[in-house]
Amino acid sequence: MEDLYTTLGINKGATESEIKKAYRKKAQEFHPDKNPDNKDAEKKFKAVQEAYETISDPQKRANYDRFGSTGSSQSGPQGGGFGFNGAQGGFNPNDFGGFADIFESFFGENMGGRQEQPQKAGPMRGNDIQVQVDIKFEEAIFGTDKYLEISKPETCQKCTGKGNEPGTAIKKCGQCNGQGQVRVTRQTILGKMSSVHLCPSCQGTGEIPEKLCSECRGQMRTKQTEEVTVKIPKGIEDGTSIKIKEKGSAGIRGGKHGDLYVHVRVFAHKNFLRDGANIHSEENIHVLQAILGANVKVETVHGKVDLKIPAGIQSGTELSIKGKGAPSIRSDKMGDHILRVNVKIPEKLNKKERELFEALAKESKVNVKAEGFFDGIF
């Protein structure tokens, strides 16, 4: 068996671009379109393909360099082979599999690399639709129903999605003879090339209505508005998306509807801050409440709650009120309300208050003499 480097006409140290270049040259030289009915050229062409597949792949090339083989089934005859169509003088670019990227660049855009052969147009699924819904903080906690009006392509009611005026016939397309695709033959540097395209007359359906539906003009769908009820589950968090199956655009030719995605945005609350299942808020308390302890009423999303502030609490302490937060979306567990306590010092005292505080200072042996310079509050 000939050395793969010799097959491609390169030496062992060839770079990636040298390999590509050599491959193009050899492929053009032995291309069946340039050598019709030449079995020898066809054999060489296949050998070049196989050599390129090994040498262009660093892993396979390394194996080949070490063991003189690719260690895979590549050395055997290619399954399926290359489907040259002698009668038409063309070939199917898809038969080249991994080589398509290279052929693409020198056979021109329409020889189209890996893409599928155009098929006769069949059912096509409708597009997904994305909408955004804004809800209040409380609605996210307790859940709600939202009524949306979705404007989207829906199956034309007049022609029931067939595209023809009711009562008129649907004929076989004349341009493609009902095949939905047409073969285009072009002259290229390599000789005549032919490729297959979707039929432009019938857009690949193989059929043409005698008269287009007057409602949808043959588009099979019209813009319609559907009312959709979205169940917003309790505990939903800002930024969550809800998928509603098959409430997107209608498909065509019997294809399914797309899906509707509802992106939920939760408005901020003036007092509450949500952190998962917990809800945070802050409350100011008087310094005497902090010192002596007190019962206060705390506003939670579930209403006002009595809370005991323990004597001697420090400013910035967080107190937790069990079960007064947000429900978890995955379980029945309810989060907590977390209250941060800010101790407020009275900014002004009346004479009586001042005397009492001074007496207290004396009792507690706290030095409260404020003399000297006062540079202001920053």
Ligand SMILES: [Zn+2]
């Ligand atoms: Zn057609």
Ligand SMILES: [Zn+2]
């Ligand atoms: Zn219609």
